[in-house]
Amino acid sequence: MQIRVTKPLTDLQNDNYNKLKEDLYNFIIITNDFPEWKQANFLDNWSSLAVKELSVTLLPTELTEKNYIESVREWKNNLLAERDRVKVDIFAATDIAGIRTAIDSFTYTNMPVKP
Amino acid sequence: MNIYAFYSVNGEITNIYTGTQPEMQTGFAYINCGIEVNDTLYYIPDTASPVPTAKPTNPTTIDKTTVIADGVDKITLSSIPLNSTIDLTGDNISPIQDTATSSTIDFTFDVTGTYNLKVDLFPYLPFEAVINAN
Numbered sequence A: 001m002q003i004r005v006t007k008p009l010t011d012l013q014n015d016n017y018n019k020l021k022e023d024l025y026n027f028i029i030i031t032n033d034f035p036e037w038k039q040a041n042f043l044d045n046w047s048s049l050a051v052k053e054l055s056v057t058l059l060p061t062e063l064t065e066k067n068y069i070e071s072v073r074e075w076k077n078n079l080l081a082e083r084d085r086v087k088v089d090i091f092a093a094t095d096i097a098g099i100r101t102a103i104d105s106f107t108y109t110n111m112p113v114k115p
Numbered sequence B: 001m002n003i004y005a006f007y008s009v010n011g012e013i014t015n016i017y018t019g020t021q022p023e024m025q026t027g028f029a030y031i032n033c034g035i036e037v038n039d040t041l042y043y044i045p046d047t048a049s050p051v052p053t054a055k056p057t058n059p060t061t062i063d064k065t066t067v068i069a070d071g072v073d074k075i076t077l078s079s080i081p082l083n084s085t086i087d088l089t090g091d092n093i094s095p096i097q098d099t100a101t102s103s104t105i106d107f108t109f110d111v112t113g114t115y116n117l118k119v120d121l122f123p124y125l126p127f128e129a130v131i132n133a134n
Helices: A009-029 A032-045 A047-056 A062-093 A096-104
Strands: A004-005 B002-007 B013-018 B028-031 B073-077 B083-091 B094-097 B104-110 B113-120 B127-133
Touching: A004 B083, A004 B094, A009 A062, A009 A096, A047 A062, A062 A096, B104 B127
Parallel strands: A004 B104
Antiparallel strands: B002 B013, B002 B028, B073 B104, B083 B094, B083 B113, B113 B127
Protein backbone atom coordinates (compact mmCIF):
# COMPACT_ATOMS: atom_id res chain seq x y z
CA MET A 1 0.00 0.00 0.00
CA GLN A 2 1.26 3.46 -0.86
CA ILE A 3 0.19 6.94 0.14
CA ARG A 4 1.55 9.93 -1.73
CA VAL A 5 1.29 13.32 -0.06
CA THR A 6 0.98 15.76 -2.89
CA LYS A 7 -0.75 18.81 -4.30
CA PRO A 8 -1.61 20.04 -7.80
CA LEU A 9 1.54 20.86 -9.78
CA THR A 10 0.81 24.59 -9.87
CA ASP A 11 0.52 24.64 -6.08
CA LEU A 12 3.83 22.78 -5.73
CA GLN A 13 5.47 25.24 -8.12
CA ASN A 14 4.14 28.27 -6.25
CA ASP A 15 4.98 26.82 -2.82
CA ASN A 16 8.54 26.00 -3.84
CA TYR A 17 9.12 29.34 -5.54
CA ASN A 18 7.85 31.19 -2.47
CA LYS A 19 10.12 29.05 -0.29
CA LEU A 20 13.06 29.87 -2.55
CA LYS A 21 12.36 33.59 -2.23
CA GLU A 22 12.17 33.27 1.55
CA ASP A 23 15.42 31.29 1.69
CA LEU A 24 17.14 33.81 -0.54
CA TYR A 25 15.95 36.73 1.56
CA ASN A 26 17.23 35.02 4.69
CA PHE A 27 20.51 34.24 2.99
CA ILE A 28 21.01 37.87 2.01
CA ILE A 29 20.08 39.52 5.29
CA ILE A 30 20.97 36.89 7.87
CA THR A 31 23.88 34.84 6.62
CA ASN A 32 25.72 37.92 5.46
CA ASP A 33 26.71 41.22 6.95
CA PHE A 34 23.34 42.86 6.99
CA PRO A 35 24.53 46.40 7.77
CA GLU A 36 26.57 46.40 4.56
CA TRP A 37 23.66 45.22 2.50
CA LYS A 38 21.45 47.81 4.18
CA GLN A 39 24.06 50.45 3.44
CA ALA A 40 23.99 49.55 -0.21
CA ASN A 41 20.23 49.63 -0.44
CA PHE A 42 18.82 52.19 1.91
CA LEU A 43 21.35 54.68 3.20
CA ASP A 44 22.74 54.97 -0.29
CA ASN A 45 26.13 56.46 0.36
CA TRP A 46 26.80 55.57 -3.23
CA SER A 47 24.62 58.43 -4.51
CA SER A 48 26.35 61.07 -2.43
CA LEU A 49 29.75 59.72 -3.44
CA ALA A 50 28.76 59.64 -7.10
CA VAL A 51 27.54 63.22 -6.97
CA LYS A 52 30.69 64.28 -5.16
CA GLU A 53 32.77 62.54 -7.80
CA LEU A 54 31.29 64.84 -10.46
CA SER A 55 32.96 67.86 -8.93
CA VAL A 56 36.03 66.59 -7.09
CA THR A 57 38.34 63.64 -7.11
CA LEU A 58 37.27 61.17 -4.45
CA LEU A 59 39.68 60.30 -1.70
CA PRO A 60 41.04 56.74 -1.99
CA THR A 61 38.89 55.64 0.96
CA GLU A 62 35.80 57.17 -0.61
CA LEU A 63 36.51 55.54 -3.94
CA THR A 64 37.02 52.21 -2.23
CA GLU A 65 33.69 52.56 -0.44
CA LYS A 66 31.89 53.54 -3.63
CA ASN A 67 33.34 50.56 -5.49
CA TYR A 68 32.48 48.27 -2.65
CA ILE A 69 28.86 49.40 -2.56
CA GLU A 70 28.72 48.78 -6.29
CA SER A 71 30.08 45.28 -5.85
CA VAL A 72 27.54 44.53 -3.11
CA ARG A 73 24.78 45.75 -5.37
CA GLU A 74 26.07 43.60 -8.18
CA TRP A 75 26.21 40.61 -5.84
CA LYS A 76 22.62 41.12 -4.82
CA ASN A 77 21.46 41.67 -8.39
CA ASN A 78 23.24 38.49 -9.48
CA LEU A 79 21.36 36.56 -6.82
CA LEU A 80 18.07 38.04 -8.00
CA ALA A 81 18.94 37.11 -11.59
CA GLU A 82 19.72 33.59 -10.39
CA ARG A 83 16.37 33.53 -8.63
CA ASP A 84 14.63 34.52 -11.86
CA ARG A 85 16.51 31.83 -13.78
CA VAL A 86 15.46 29.16 -11.31
CA LYS A 87 11.90 30.50 -11.30
CA VAL A 88 11.64 29.74 -15.01
CA ASP A 89 12.87 26.20 -14.40
CA ILE A 90 10.48 25.68 -11.48
CA PHE A 91 7.46 26.64 -13.54
CA ALA A 92 8.67 24.62 -16.51
CA ALA A 93 9.02 21.45 -14.41
CA THR A 94 6.42 18.74 -14.88
CA ASP A 95 6.81 17.00 -11.52
CA ILE A 96 8.21 17.47 -8.02
CA ALA A 97 11.53 15.90 -8.98
CA GLY A 98 11.97 18.55 -11.67
CA ILE A 99 11.07 21.28 -9.22
CA ARG A 100 13.62 19.93 -6.73
CA THR A 101 16.27 19.81 -9.43
CA ALA A 102 15.57 23.44 -10.26
CA ILE A 103 15.74 24.47 -6.59
CA ASP A 104 18.97 22.54 -6.06
CA SER A 105 20.55 24.24 -9.07
CA PHE A 106 20.41 27.63 -7.34
CA THR A 107 23.94 28.93 -6.83
CA TYR A 108 24.38 30.96 -3.68
CA THR A 109 27.37 33.28 -3.87
CA ASN A 110 28.79 35.02 -0.84
CA MET A 111 28.76 38.75 -0.45
CA PRO A 112 31.99 40.50 -1.51
CA VAL A 113 34.43 40.96 1.33
CA LYS A 114 34.83 44.55 2.40
CA PRO A 115 38.31 45.86 1.52
CA MET B 1 -15.38 7.24 46.02
CA ASN B 2 -17.31 5.08 43.56
CA ILE B 3 -15.87 5.13 40.07
CA TYR B 4 -17.47 3.29 37.17
CA ALA B 5 -16.31 2.61 33.66
CA PHE B 6 -19.05 2.47 31.02
CA TYR B 7 -18.25 0.33 28.03
CA SER B 8 -19.78 -0.64 24.72
CA VAL B 9 -20.48 -4.13 23.42
CA ASN B 10 -17.01 -4.36 21.89
CA GLY B 11 -15.34 -3.48 25.18
CA GLU B 12 -14.47 0.11 24.40
CA ILE B 13 -14.70 2.30 27.48
CA THR B 14 -16.88 5.24 26.55
CA ASN B 15 -16.71 7.30 29.72
CA ILE B 16 -15.89 7.26 33.39
CA TYR B 17 -18.55 8.03 35.97
CA THR B 18 -17.94 9.07 39.55
CA GLY B 19 -21.01 8.79 41.76
CA THR B 20 -23.38 6.44 43.44
CA GLN B 21 -25.99 5.79 40.77
CA PRO B 22 -24.35 4.33 37.69
CA GLU B 23 -27.61 2.63 36.81
CA MET B 24 -28.97 6.06 35.88
CA GLN B 25 -26.69 6.03 32.82
CA THR B 26 -28.83 3.93 30.54
CA GLY B 27 -27.68 2.18 27.41
CA PHE B 28 -24.24 1.06 28.53
CA ALA B 29 -22.85 -1.67 30.68
CA TYR B 30 -20.64 -0.53 33.52
CA ILE B 31 -18.19 -1.86 36.02
CA ASN B 32 -16.69 -0.54 39.20
CA CYS B 33 -13.07 0.40 38.64
CA GLY B 34 -10.04 2.10 40.11
CA ILE B 35 -9.10 5.76 39.68
CA GLU B 36 -6.34 4.82 37.24
CA VAL B 37 -8.82 3.59 34.62
CA ASN B 38 -9.63 5.92 31.74
CA ASP B 39 -11.03 5.60 28.23
CA THR B 40 -7.69 6.34 26.53
CA LEU B 41 -5.50 3.71 28.15
CA TYR B 42 -7.94 0.97 29.19
CA TYR B 43 -10.56 -1.31 27.67
CA ILE B 44 -12.65 -4.34 28.55
CA PRO B 45 -11.18 -7.38 26.74
CA ASP B 46 -14.04 -9.70 27.70
CA THR B 47 -17.42 -8.13 28.27
CA ALA B 48 -18.77 -11.42 29.62
CA SER B 49 -16.26 -11.18 32.43
CA PRO B 50 -15.43 -7.48 32.50
CA VAL B 51 -12.09 -6.42 33.90
CA PRO B 52 -10.55 -3.06 32.93
CA THR B 53 -7.26 -3.86 31.25
CA ALA B 54 -4.48 -1.70 29.83
CA LYS B 55 -4.69 -1.44 26.04
CA PRO B 56 -1.97 -3.33 24.16
CA THR B 57 0.84 -1.38 22.54
CA ASN B 58 0.29 -0.74 18.85
CA PRO B 59 2.74 -2.97 16.92
CA THR B 60 3.20 -0.39 14.15
CA THR B 61 6.79 0.64 13.50
CA ILE B 62 8.28 3.40 11.37
CA ASP B 63 11.68 3.21 9.70
CA LYS B 64 12.49 6.94 9.89
CA THR B 65 10.81 10.27 10.54
CA THR B 66 12.71 12.57 8.18
CA VAL B 67 12.22 12.34 4.44
CA ILE B 68 13.16 14.30 1.35
CA ALA B 69 10.07 15.81 -0.24
CA ASP B 70 10.97 14.71 -3.75
CA GLY B 71 8.23 12.18 -4.38
CA VAL B 72 10.82 9.39 -4.35
CA ASP B 73 12.29 9.11 -0.87
CA LYS B 74 9.88 7.16 1.30
CA ILE B 75 8.94 6.41 4.86
CA THR B 76 7.73 2.89 5.58
CA LEU B 77 5.26 1.89 8.24
CA SER B 78 5.33 -1.80 9.10
CA SER B 79 3.39 -4.24 11.27
CA ILE B 80 0.25 -2.15 10.94
CA PRO B 81 -2.86 -3.95 12.21
CA LEU B 82 -5.19 -4.44 9.25
CA ASN B 83 -8.08 -1.98 8.99
CA SER B 84 -6.30 0.58 11.12
CA THR B 85 -7.32 4.16 10.48
CA ILE B 86 -4.42 6.19 9.10
CA ASP B 87 -4.57 9.94 9.74
CA LEU B 88 -2.00 12.34 8.36
CA THR B 89 -2.26 16.05 8.99
CA GLY B 90 0.08 18.89 8.12
CA ASP B 91 0.11 22.64 7.74
CA ASN B 92 0.50 22.56 3.97
CA ILE B 93 -1.99 19.87 2.97
CA SER B 94 -5.58 18.85 3.46
CA PRO B 95 -5.87 16.07 6.06
CA ILE B 96 -5.45 12.57 4.65
CA GLN B 97 -7.41 9.66 6.09
CA ASP B 98 -7.20 6.10 4.86
CA THR B 99 -7.71 2.54 6.03
CA ALA B 100 -4.80 0.13 6.16
CA THR B 101 -5.44 -2.69 3.73
CA SER B 102 -1.98 -4.16 4.22
CA SER B 103 0.47 -4.32 7.09
CA THR B 104 2.98 -2.10 5.28
CA ILE B 105 2.47 1.40 3.91
CA ASP B 106 5.00 3.51 2.01
CA PHE B 107 4.61 7.27 2.25
CA THR B 108 6.16 9.63 -0.28
CA PHE B 109 5.97 13.40 -0.05
CA ASP B 110 5.84 16.10 -2.68
CA VAL B 111 5.12 18.80 -0.15
CA THR B 112 7.60 19.97 2.47
CA GLY B 113 6.41 20.41 6.02
CA THR B 114 5.84 18.81 9.38
CA TYR B 115 3.22 16.10 9.53
CA ASN B 116 1.44 14.35 12.36
CA LEU B 117 0.79 10.69 11.66
CA LYS B 118 -1.61 8.58 13.67
CA VAL B 119 -2.43 4.90 13.31
CA ASP B 120 -5.44 3.83 15.30
CA LEU B 121 -7.36 0.60 15.75
CA PHE B 122 -9.25 -0.52 18.81
CA PRO B 123 -8.12 -1.95 21.19
CA TYR B 124 -4.54 -0.89 20.50
CA LEU B 125 -3.06 2.29 21.84
CA PRO B 126 -2.69 4.78 18.99
CA PHE B 127 0.65 4.86 17.22
CA GLU B 128 1.77 8.45 16.62
CA ALA B 129 4.77 9.99 14.90
CA VAL B 130 5.90 13.41 13.70
CA ILE B 131 7.34 13.39 10.19
CA ASN B 132 9.54 16.09 8.73
CA ALA B 133 9.56 16.32 4.94
CA ASN B 134 12.36 18.63 3.81
